[in-house]
Amino acid sequence: MFTGRKRRLIAMVSALAVAGCLLPSSGGVVATARTSAFLSAGEAKKIDAIATPKLNWYTCYQTAECTTVRVPRDYDKPKGAKVELALLRVKARNQKKRIGSLFINPGGPGGSATQVAYFSPQLLSADLLDRFDIVGMDPRGVAFSDNVRCLPGAREQESVLAGYNTFFPITSQQERAWLKSDRSEGQACSKDSLAKSMSTAEVARDMELMRRAVGDSKLTYLGFSYGSYLGQVYANMFPDRFRAVAVDGVLDPVAWAGDKSNQGQPLEQRLRASSGAWKALRELLVRCDQAGGEQCSFAPGDPVANLAVIADRLKRDPLQQVDDFSGEVYTFGYQDLVANLLFMLYDPAGFSYIIGMLTDLWIITEPPADASAQSARKKQALESFNELRRRNEDLVGRPHFGFPYDNSFDAFASVTCTDSRETTRGRDYPAFAAKADRRAPYFGRVWTWSSSVCAGDAFTGDDEDAYTGPFNTKTAKPVLVVGNYFDPATNYAGAVSAAKRLPNSRLLSSNSWGHTAYGTSDCVISAVDSYLLKGTVPAAGKVCKGDLQPFQSIEEEALVANAARQEAFTKSLPRLARR
Numbered sequence: 001m002f003t004g005r006k007r008r009l010i011a012m013v014s015a016l017a018v019a020g021c022l023l024p025s026s027g028g029v030v031a032t033a034r035t036s037a038f039l040s041a042g043e044a045k046k047i048d049a050i051a052t053p054k055l056n057w058y059t060c061y062q063t064a065e066c067t068t069v070r071v072p073r074d075y076d077k078p079k080g081a082k083v084e085l086a087l088l089r090v091k092a093r094n095q096k097k098r099i100g101s102l103f104i105n106p107g108g109p110g111g112s113a114t115q116v117a118y119f120s121p122q123l124l125s126a127d128l129l130d131r132f133d134i135v136g137m138d139p140r141g142v143a144f145s146d147n148v149r150c151l152p153g154a155r156e157q158e159s160v161l162a163g164y165n166t167f168f169p170i171t172s173q174q175e176r177a178w179l180k181s182d183r184s185e186g187q188a189c190s191k192d193s194l195a196k197s198m199s200t201a202e203v204a205r206d207m208e209l210m211r212r213a214v215g216d217s218k219l220t221y222l223g224f225s226y227g228s229y230l231g232q233v234y235a236n237m238f239p240d241r242f243r244a245v246a247v248d249g250v251l252d253p254v255a256w257a258g259d260k261s262n263q264g265q266p267l268e269q270r271l272r273a274s275s276g277a278w279k280a281l282r283e284l285l286v287r288c289d290q291a292g293g294e295q296c297s298f299a300p301g302d303p304v305a306n307l308a309v310i311a312d313r314l315k316r317d318p319l320q321q322v323d324d325f326s327g328e329v330y331t332f333g334y335q336d337l338v339a340n341l342l343f344m345l346y347d348p349a350g351f352s353y354i355i356g357m358l359t360d361l362w363i364i365t366e367p368p369a370d371a372s373a374q375s376a377r378k379k380q381a382l383e384s385f386n387e388l389r390r391r392n393e394d395l396v397g398r399p400h401f402g403f404p405y406d407n408s409f410d411a412f413a414s415v416t417c418t419d420s421r422e423t424t425r426g427r428d429y430p431a432f433a434a435k436a437d438r439r440a441p442y443f444g445r446v447w448t449w450s451s452s453v454c455a456g457d458a459f460t461g462d463d464e465d466a467y468t469g470p471f472n473t474k475t476a477k478p479v480l481v482v483g484n485y486f487d488p489a490t491n492y493a494g495a496v497s498a499a500k501r502l503p504n505s506r507l508l509s510s511n512s513w514g515h516t517a518y519g520t521s522d523c524v525i526s527a528v529d530s531y532l533l534k535g536t537v538p539a540a541g542k543v544c545k546g547d548l549q550p551f552q553s554i555e556e557e558a559l560v561a562n563a564a565r566q567e568a569f570t571k572s573l574p575r576l577a578r579r
Contacts (some may be wrong), residue, residue: 019253040473043237046075046207047435049431052212055087058431064118065089069213071138075199075205076465082192085206086144087137088114089214090121094130102132102532105139107225107249107579109200109415110408112136112319123519128324130413132220137210139458141194141204141413148198150189150410154403160184161409167339168446170315172430178449179458185413186458191461195414199560200576201467204234208241218243218534219479225249225490225579226514229230229256229419231479232423232498233451233467240476244532248482249516249579251494258421266424266432267416267451274440274447276491280513284351284550291551297359306362310335311442313365323386332389337361338442345488348514351550353468360385400541416451417459418466426455443488472501480531481536482524484517489579506537512546513578 053069060066070082092098106116117136121129141148143417151157163181166174189195207230211219219242224229228247235245255262255270262270285303288296298306311334318333340357344350363381426434429452436444453459478504482493492509499507510524511518517524523544530536 003124005267039240040237043205044241047208050075050078050209052407053209055213055445060088063090065091066114067142069210071140071206071209073194074465081193083140083197083321084146085137085210086114087135087210088117089136090117090129090134092129092131092133093512097131098133098216098222099131099533100133101135101211101214102128102222103135103137103211103219103225105136105221105223105226107223108412109139109226110142111226111579112138114138114144121172125525125529126421128534130534133214135210135214137207139198140416141198141407143416145260146192146194147407148189148192148410148414149405149407150185150192150195150414151405157405159400160188161218164409167335167447169434170335170445175430178452180456181430182426182453182455185409186455189410189413189417190461192275192410193415194411196418196461196463197465198411198414199418199463199466200230200233200415200463202236202238202463203230205466207234208238211241212406222518222528222532223247224518226251226415228481228490228498229253232471232502235479235502236469236471236473237467238263239473242475243477244480244529246480246482246531246536247498248484248518248528249487249490250483250498251414251490252494252497252578253501253524254469255455255494255497257419257466257468257471259469263421263423266429266456267420268436268444268448269432271447272440272491272493273489274303274443276484276486276493277345277443277447277488278440279491280345280486280488281354283340284354287550288355293550296355297363298355303358305320307358310361310365311359314361317365319364321382321386321559323390324383325386328479330338332390338446340389340493341390341489342443342446345486345513346515347447348512348520348546348548351513353391357385357388360388377560396508413453413459414461417454418461418463420451420454421468422454423456423545425457426452429455462548471498471579472503474503475505477504477535478537480508481505482508482510482515482517482528484512484520485512487515487517488511506540508538508542508544510544512544513548513550517544517546520544520548522547 050072051306055067057065057067068084068086070084072078073081073083104117104120105113113136116123117134120134121196124134136146140146147394161181163177164292169175171179211353221231221242228250230243231247232253235242251271268274282304285307288299288303291299293299314337315334318331320331322329341354360381363378364385404419429448433445433448436448438444481495483492485492495507499505509522510526512520514520518528519525521544527538527542527544
């Protein structure tokens with residue numbers, strides 16, 4: 001969350017998330033090996049026809065090197081319009097033992113790869129920093145690359161996106177306003193030539209060209225969240241051109257791209273991000289109950305039922321308070337509760353904040369049976385709650401637009417909607433969202449509405465060169481697929497499904513919390529590092545355990561390492577955090 005303003009797309013380090021455990025369908029994405037070979041050969045020929053760009057690196061930000069390079073907007077027209085890409089690298093600390101470049105992408109769509117590369121010393125292990133130049137390439141349309149801009153200016157954006165003034169809609173009036181903004185934004189981006197050239201396939205082509213430009217004979221890649229889809233697309237398009245592709249926080253590619261069997265469903269119904277978030281929250285509350293009041297302050301009674309009580313209270317009577325520290329007058333209602341819960345679940349240590357927030361809200365929202373007896377207790381709870389709310393406000397601030405122009409939503413819509421085939425209609429989204437919320441309480445609506453701009457009658461643009469499969473290509477080298485049991489944005493089922501699709505892949509599972517698994521334990525770090533450094537895949541069926549587990553003693557070093565990792569991620573993604 002670096003340059004973007006507060007955005008309504010809750011959660012996403014990354015790529016719209018979560019995949020249901022979908023198996024290869026009969027809808028045309030599953031192709032024979034012969035078809036796969038034909039497609040990959042065609043892609044290779046198309047890119048090989050482009051002259052290798054010369055990268056003129058210069059020192060930037062004291063410790064890094066930067067450059068920009070112009071590439072074809074349409075690789076079918078290599079002499080036509082160009083788009084400028086921004087790259088940043090942090091050079092390997094041990095140049096004598098340097099292996100090559102490690103391309104990295106933090107997700108989104110819309111996250112800045114240059115920024116996560118700059119902060120790689122807080123994110124990656126010493127071994128990777130020693131042996132690789134860490135390279136971030138901002139995708140076309142995003143961050144420091146040429147920006148997509150669907151609307152003329154800030155005035156028009158303020159008007160068009162006015163319907164996104166809540167994290168997600170829950171009333172009919174809010175739904176109508178949201179859908180109006182979806183139509184206006186979707187139609188504007190559908191007419192923009194860059195927006196229609198921003199599918200993940202285009203970024204994969206750019207990355208293949210940059211792989212040659214940095215002088216690597218084969219690509220080494222680490223992608224998080226939505227970046228997992230970029231890695232899978234590259235592996236299928238260029239199956240013999242990488243030495244290692246590791247993807248963490250994984251999207252089921254057929255759920256993301258859509259096929260004949262699922263294109264009539266909204267993206268969330270295919271991905272099931274909300275199911276992953278609800279699984280994590282419910283498990284946390286069950287463990288709280290088991291731990292008891294000494295270890296979990298929200299344990300007395302039934303924590304799952306008590307959360308529902310808090311939610312109902314906030315729906316009926318949102319908090320309206322004055323923050324004694326800042327003097328700010330704020331409202332905190334049901335949508336704010338859900339947004340905060342989801343963001344806290346992104347953090348491997350977020351369970352401690354969730355329990356603190358719910359404990360405070362239980363006291364603050366309880367009916368005033370005896371105001372004099374409760375005043376001191378409520379005052380203390382409000383002070384604690386406000387401290388936590390201020391901690392989160394940079395990430396979970398209310399969505400708003402104004403000045404200057406913020407292109408992060410344009411970027412998200414342009415990538416997601418050109419990638420995803422969807423024949424839905426906006427008028428059906430209230431029913432889709434209600435159904436999702438019944439399946440996955442609290443999170444069904446927010447995840448469903450997060451991509452409603454891609455409804456078939458809102459975003460009508462098309463990238464004719466988008467990749468639609470196959471996603472089961474036999475690659476020359478294995479792909480490492482990493483999935484986290486309690487990921488609230490990229491459902492663990494997505495990793496399982498993606499690994500099943502790719503014939504030459506290995507699944508690494510992690511019993512950990514937060515979004516993505518790298519950095520949550522020495523076990524995951526060691527396994528991913530071994531693969532990236534030496535090409536060694538972990539043993540089949542390997543499961544790691546996260547260092548931070550709810551209601552267990554936590555070493556100070558683990559908390560410090562987690563805080564540094566969270567900072568590195570949040571500085572690379574637009575607010576609100578995406579996939």
